[in-house]
Amino acid sequence: MTMQVELAQSPFDPSLRLAAFSAALEDEGAVVSFTGRARGRGADGAAVSSLVLECYRGVTLQSMKAIAADAHGRFAITASIVIHRAGLIAPGEPIVFVATASRHRRAAFEAADYLMDRLKTEAVFWKREEHDGTSTWIEPTALDREDALRWREKVNENAGN
Template identity: 65%
Template sequence: MSTHVEVVPAAFDPPTCLQQFVERIGDEGAVVSFTGRARGHAKDGAGIEALVLESYRGVTLSSMQQIVADTHAKFPISASHVIHRAGRISPEESIVFVATASRHRRAAFEAADYLMDRLKTEAVFWKREEHANGSTWIEPTDADQSDAARWLGKESEAICPE
């Protein structure tokens, strides 16, 4: 199992992360990556000046490492790479980068999906949107919770070579 999990305080470059990941996965046949970016508008259409992600000491990283360990236990992937931004993030900057590698594609797709669903609801961050009139704390949405709940009790189906 090869993992890399990191919380970074400054902007990062997803293509560079992907290149670093690919360089350490050997001849695996499938690589899936996902990049989450900061939006410039809230759900009600109001402009967002910045997204602020507060982390806490080593607890945030530990929560991410646990999610990654669970992902490797659940899906037949050989490697993963998770970079998460903390601090003040401007619109269009990257918040999170996730990559997974496996022998066949289905496992890599599902593992990346699972990783993101868990990160979106369980990673130890407190998030607020800064806008012209102040700031608003953000909690996981119903959609985030139901996305994460999809995996409860679901066995990996990523064993078929595709």
């Protein structure tokens, strides 16, 4: 099992990270990746000049590692990488990159989806959008919470089988 978790303070290239991740694999038949990018417009449609992600490095990194370890314990994946930005992020820049690998596609897809749902709602970050001299704090939405909750429900559904 290979698990890599990184908290990045500067921009990174997801395509280069995916190429390196894939090159290190052995006999996996599936690789799934996701890249989240900073949007140029807020939920209200206002232009966003930057996204700021604040964190306590040790606490945030520990929360990310716990989420990744949970994914490895839950899904038949052989490798994963999670990179999440912190600091000032310009519109269009990658915020988060997740890749998973497994022998078969279903585990890789589900693990990547699980990682993103948990990172979005549970990783320890404080997020705000900057626009025209003002800022707006961002919290996970009700839909984000529903997405994360479905994984708890799947555990409960599978517990009786």
